[in-house]
Amino acid sequence: MTTNNSAIRVVVVGNGMVGHHFVENLIKSGQPVHITVLSGEPRLAYDRVHLSSWFTGSRAEDLALTDELTYEQWGINYVLNAKVENIDRARKSVSTHQYTYDYDVLVLATGSYAYVPPIAGSYQPHCLVYRTIEDLQTIEHSATQSKVGVVVGGGLLGLEAANALKQAGLKTHVVEFAAQLMAVQLDEGAGTLLREKIEALGVTVHTQKATQVIESGQQCRYRMVFADDSFLETDMILFSAGIRPCDQLGREAGLAVGERGGIIINNQCQTNDPDIYAIGECALWENRTYGLVAPGYTMARTAVASISNKVLDFVGADMSTKLKLMGVEVGSIGDAHAKTAGAQCYTYQSQPQGVYKKLIVDAAHSKVLGAVLVGDTSDYDTLLQYCLNDMPLPKKPETLILPSSDEKPALGAEALPTTATICSCHNVAKSDIVEAIDNGCASLDEIKTCTKASSGCGGCSALLKNVVDSELEHRGVAVSKALCEHFDHTRQELFHLVKVEKIRSFDALIARHGTGLGCDICRPTVGSILASVWNDYVLNTRNVSLQDTNDTYLGNMQKDGTYSIVPRVPGGEITPAGLIVIGEVAQKFNLYTKITGGQRIDLFGARVDQLLDIWQILVSAGFETGHAYAKALRTVKSCVGSTWCRYGVQDSVGQAIALEHRYKGLRAPHKIKFAVSGCTRECAEAQSKDIGIIATENGWNLYVCGNGGMKPRHGDLFATDLSTDTLVKYIDRILMFYIKTADRLQRTSVWMDNLEGGLAYLQSVVIEDTLGINSELEVQMQRIVGAYQCEWKTTLASQDAKKRFRQFVNSKRADTNIQFVDERGQIRPATELEKALGQARIPVELV
Amino acid sequence: MQTKAQQLCDWYDICDEHDLVSNSGVCALIGEQQIAIFTVDWQERRQLYALSNGDPVGKANVMYRGIIGSVDAKPVVASPLYKEHYCLATGQCLENEDLALQVFAVELNAGKVRVAL
Numbered sequence: 001m002t003t004n005n006s007a008i009r010v011v012v013v014g015n016g017m018v019g020h021h022f023v024e025n026l027i028k029s030g031q032p033v034h035i036t037v038l039s040g041e042p043r044l045a046y047d048r049v050h051l052s053s054w055f056t057g058s059r060a061e062d063l064a065l066t067d068e069l070t071y072e073q074w075g076i077n078y079v080l081n082a083k084v085e086n087i088d089r090a091r092k093s094v095s096t097h098q099y100t101y102d103y104d105v106l107v108l109a110t111g112s113y114a115y116v117p118p119i120a121g122s123y124q125p126h127c128l129v130y131r132t133i134e135d136l137q138t139i140e141h142s143a144t145q146s147k148v149g150v151v152v153g154g155g156l157l158g159l160e161a162a163n164a165l166k167q168a169g170l171k172t173h174v175v176e177f178a179a180q181l182m183a184v185q186l187d188e189g190a191g192t193l194l195r196e197k198i199e200a201l202g203v204t205v206h207t208q209k210a211t212q213v214i215e216s217g218q219q220c221r222y223r224m225v226f227a228d229d230s231f232l233e234t235d236m237i238l239f240s241a242g243i244r245p246c247d248q249l250g251r252e253a254g255l256a257v258g259e260r261g262g263i264i265i266n267n268q269c270q271t272n273d274p275d276i277y278a279i280g281e282c283a284l285w286e287n288r289t290y291g292l293v294a295p296g297y298t299m300a301r302t303a304v305a306s307i308s309n310k311v312l313d314f315v316g317a318d319m320s321t322k323l324k325l326m327g328v329e330v331g332s333i334g335d336a337h338a339k340t341a342g343a344q345c346y347t348y349q350s351q352p353q354g355v356y357k358k359l360i361v362d363a364a365h366s367k368v369l370g371a372v373l374v375g376d377t378s379d380y381d382t383l384l385q386y387c388l389n390d391m392p393l394p395k396k397p398e399t400l401i402l403p404s405s406d407e408k409p410a411l412g413a414e415a416l417p418t419t420a421t422i423c424s425c426h427n428v429a430k431s432d433i434v435e436a437i438d439n440g441c442a443s444l445d446e447i448k449t450c451t452k453a454s455s456g457c458g459g460c461s462a463l464l465k466n467v468v469d470s471e472l473e474h475r476g477v478a479v480s481k482a483l484c485e486h487f488d489h490t491r492q493e494l495f496h497l498v499k500v501e502k503i504r505s506f507d508a509l510i511a512r513h514g515t516g517l518g519c520d521i522c523r524p525t526v527g528s529i530l531a532s533v534w535n536d537y538v539l540n541t542r543n544v545s546l547q548d549t550n551d552t553y554l555g556n557m558q559k560d561g562t563y564s565i566v567p568r569v570p571g572g573e574i575t576p577a578g579l580i581v582i583g584e585v586a587q588k589f590n591l592y593t594k595i596t597g598g599q600r601i602d603l604f605g606a607r608v609d610q611l612l613d614i615w616q617i618l619v620s621a622g623f624e625t626g627h628a629y630a631k632a633l634r635t636v637k638s639c640v641g642s643t644w645c646r647y648g649v650q651d652s653v654g655q656a657i658a659l660e661h662r663y664k665g666l667r668a669p670h671k672i673k674f675a676v677s678g679c680t681r682e683c684a685e686a687q688s689k690d691i692g693i694i695a696t697e698n699g700w701n702l703y704v705c706g707n708g709g710m711k712p713r714h715g716d717l718f719a720t721d722l723s724t725d726t727l728v729k730y731i732d733r734i735l736m737f738y739i740k741t742a743d744r745l746q747r748t749s750v751w752m753d754n755l756e757g758g759l760a761y762l763q764s765v766v767i768e769d770t771l772g773i774n775s776e777l778e779v780q781m782q783r784i785v786g787a788y789q790c791e792w793k794t795t796l797a798s799q800d801a802k803k804r805f806r807q808f809v810n811s812k813r814a815d816t817n818i819q820f821v822d823e824r825g826q827i828r829p830a831t832e833l834e835k836a837l838g839q840a841r842i843p844v845e846l847v
Numbered sequence: 848m849q850t851k852a853q854q855l856c857d858w859y860d861i862c863d864e865h866d867l868v869s870n871s872g873v874c875a876l877i878g879e880q881q882i883a884i885f886t887v888d889w890q891e892r893r894q895l896y897a898l899s900n901g902d903p904v905g906k907a908n909v910m911y912r913g914i915i916g917s918v919d920a921k922p923v924v925a926s927p928l929y930k931e932h933y934c935l936a937t938g939q940c941l942e943n944e945d946l947a948l949q950v951f952a953v954e955l956n957a958g959k960v961r962v963a964l
């Protein structure tokens with residue numbers, strides 16, 4: 001291989017997260033180097049930390065940390081599928097089965113492999129591990145052929161894997177050798193609570209079980225037999241029983257390795273051969289390996305410094321973690337097991353709320369040594385900063401974990417020393433953020449791009465936002481949350497004002513809290529809030545001017561100014577007689593007819609002056625408005641379900657119809673869609689809906705905050721096997737909470753993505769009533785359900801309202817600009833050219 | 848609203864005041880001309896505006912169905928199709944200076960609405 005003479009040749013074995021971080025930093029250091037990257041995987045580095053998002057729709061591109069073009073631009077010689085088999089330290093070269101590469105400096109970043117315990121029968125086709133994208137593809141494939149899945153190992157990764165199996169629709173078990181879950185990070189109390197929570201989500205946990213053998217099963221593919229002679233049947237097994245450093249290469253080349261594995265390194269990350277470095281999970285420093293990405297990144301930067309003849313010692317790393325497992329918040333900081341001599345603990349536990357917190361302080365009560373949190377990690381950032389920065393404790397240390405006591409010292413971003421590390425993955429201190437702002441960054445996004453903070457494990461995002469907001473505020477940069485120029489409030493604040501002050505009109509609200517005349521942003525927003533709170537008739541004279549034209553005319557305006565008409569067809573079920581009425585109306589008024597994507601029928605091309613006549617016929621035949629024009633419940637799609645389908649396990653059509661009747665007319669920040677499927681085959685596509693319901697043998701599984709549309713999002717599994725009563729109760733609460741707190745035009749999917757605490761928080765509010773507002777939410781929903789009216793029926797009965805359904809105040813003529821031509825046996829709007837050429841046909845009978 | 852053109856034009860009776868909808872629009876047909884008439888009730892005052900009803904962007908006769916509002920304290924209407932804003936007093940489109948609605952004189956006289964062409 002030819003190289004630039006002055007440049008040293010650096011060969012990097014492994015292109016995982018740490019190997020890539022090393023390459024990136026070495027390039028940035030500006031050193032004259034010639035880099036060769038040998039990746040054992042078929043692709044360049046990707047985000048292993050967020051691997052599980054694969055199951056919620058991320059693809060390889062989304063997870064990628066870099067791409068081939070970037071590596072080419074950096075002048076890197078990279079080889080994929082290049083497993084290094086041998087190091088020749090005397091010749092200073094490494095070889096794959098194809099080639100040999102010479103190095104001046106060798107960097108081993110080979111990571112770890114998933115450990116599979118030596119159990120007879122553990123190497124069978126559906127016994128898998130969870131480490132690479134290829135592993136996930138295999139798991140996905142296996143899951144489609146399985147009904148039951150077992151994860152061996154109840155640690156952090158095991159629980160993440162269990163969640164993935166659960167989301168894939170499998171009956172899921174976790175089998176743990178120790179007496180509790182996450183024994184490394186949690187104490188017993190926390191482990192017990194975590195177990196309760198995880199079991200409540202439908203995952204069965206078996207502790208103190210040592211698998212002896214995996215043999216073929218009777219009900220399922222395999223049977224796992226345990227040391228106590230009990231057994232468990234399953235179709236697939238995922239091993240997550242710990243990781244082991246990939247140290248084979250080093251071992252064979254005579255590098256020093258630890259007793260329990262890991263290539264031994266010094267503070268510069270050098271092995272006992274000073275030309276060979278080891279970084280990341282394959283390295284052993286002071287008899288410790290680190291299974292987290294942040295310490296690996298620090299090692300990578302240390303190695304770069306050493307190669308550049310700079311001094312930067314690796315001095316160990318903080319192993320604190322905060323994460324969400326199946327929606328359950330868990331945090332562990334520092335000395336979680338209180339092993340430090342003289343350590344003292346404070347414990348807070350609330351069984352009703354499912355919260356456990358433990359604070360560990362030193363003998364002198366002068367600093368935080370560690371903490372354990374389950375069910376509520378809102379104190380994590382504060383406690384971590386106390387711990388990492390040795391900040392002096394408040395007089396009563398317990399206030400740090402007690403729920404909202406007045407004395408709780410608010411550790412605002414301001415109180416942090418400038419040296420405080422905000423993002424440990426990318427080693428970003430508060431001072432780096434201040435510097436970025438001084439250099440012109442003016443928003444959170446810009447700071448993320450410029451410092452990379454929050455782009456690793458993501459655990460620091462809340463703290464980062466606080467620091468950025470507080471620094472920006474300091475500099476007088478107002479972070480505006482105003483709805484528009486007429487109101488300085490957010491939608492949520494306006495909602496509260498309307499409710500608390502019992503305001504029933506836009507004029508009253510703007511007089512009291514806004515300025516000017518309003519606009520096309522605040523008027524419909526307030527219109528929607530008034531409707532959500534009071535469910536008054538949207539066309540009351542005082543509300544008319546608030547509605548978008550679609551709401552004013554109770555139809556969707558089309559490109560030529562005509563409207564579409566969508567009668568409600570609850571659950572998609574319609575009688576032949578109903579179909580005939582719709583057909584007759586369409587024929588009489590010459591409307592274009594199409595089946596919609598929402599399981600109902602849309603009639604297009606109605607002029608504003610035809611709407612009343614059309615709806616008169618529809619309402620008389622028993623049809624109601626379908627709210628296709630409104631930010632409100634649209635449709636509840638259904639599949640045919642147990643009534644007809646040979647696989648159905650519940651009456652999905654009946655359930656869909658009942659739900660559509662309950663929530664029809666409910667005004668919301670954006671439209672809301674439901675679907676109900678009769679079994680896991682999911683023919684109604686419920687997981688792409690705001691509220692998705694899938695029948696199970698025992699009841700209903702509830703999915704929330706799915707979305708089709710521009711940015712599809714799979715719904716999150718909210719609760720399983722619900723009775724109809726509980727299902728309705730949960731939906732009442734979720735929808736009302738959404739209506740109260742979402743931003744304008746924010747679908748539930750985006751709302752969820754922005755909800756601090758996410759799914760777990762929503763579950764705690766709705767299931768555990770942590771805010772104590774559930775009865776209020778239910779009462780509000782009941783009031784709205786009780787006040788339902790079909791807006792078309794009300795409109796037809798109101799002389800005042802009827803006056804508006806005409807093109808001209810002073811003439812009965814129709815708008816002659818609306819012209820159609822024939823296409824496939826129906827009308828379509830004429831083009832400007834067709835109109836000019838006189839080829840269009842005007843519907844004659846009403847002109 | 849006295850404009851120069853006013854004396855040279857003919858005034859047409861359109862409708863009664865109670866046919867108007869507060870902070871909203873109606874449409875009048877005069878010959879083949881469609882005219883949107885907006886009623887702005889603001890700070891205890893009622894002000895009428897008359898503009899051409901055709902949406903220059905959407906090419907449909909729908910302006911009277913737009914939402915009324917204010918931008919920098921100037922009354923405007925937003926097109927119901929693609930939401931461009933037009934100044935009610937001048938007809939000027941705020942998003943595109945090449946576009947404007949035509950403005951007509953309108954008055955309220957003894958409970959009757961009249962427009963001048």
Ligand code: SRM
Nearest residue numbers: 556564595596597598599600628634707708709710711747
């Ligand atoms: C008629 C229909 C298409 C069809 O011919 O099948 C349709 C038509 C329109 N859709 Fe849709 N959507 C229709 C089903 C859907 C679906 C499928 C579904 O509901 O299962 C989706 C994806 C699912 C979802 O919403 O999550 C869908 C995602 C959208 C979006 C994107 C929403 C998003 O969150 O990204 C918009 C734009 C918006 O709402 O801002 C939209 C907006 C519209 C509007 C209102 C656009 C407009 O303002 O003119 C269309 C006018 C409807 C009309 O004139 O009646 N439509 N639209 C479907 C009516 C269903 C019904 O019976 O009510």
Ligand SMILES: Cc1cc2nc3c(=O)[nH]c(=O)nc-3n(C[C@H](O)[C@H](O)[C@H](O)COP(=O)(O)OP(=O)(O)OC[C@H]3O[C@@H](n4cnc5c(N)ncnc54)[C@H](O)[C@@H]3O)c2cc1C
Nearest residue numbers: 014016017018019040048083084110111280281291292293
């Ligand atoms: C599902 C999951 C969730 C996780 N969640 C978190 C989290 O929340 N927070 C956190 O901090 N950490 C988390 N981790 C751990 C984190 O991903 C690792 O700490 C990090 O990826 C380690 O980086 P690495 O480069 O040392 O090893 P890896 O990313 O494993 O990369 C090593 C690479 O070297 C390659 N390789 C090995 N041997 C050879 C060879 N002989 N020749 C060529 N190539 C070779 C491998 O194929 C691999 O591509 C998670 C891990 C997993 C699997």
Ligand code: SF4
Nearest residue numbers: 639645648678679683
């Ligand atoms: S989801 Fe189930 S019940 Fe519904 S149609 Fe499909 S297979 Fe049948």
Ligand code: FES
Nearest residue numbers: 423425456457458
């Ligand atoms: S701490 Fe991991 S991204 Fe910031």
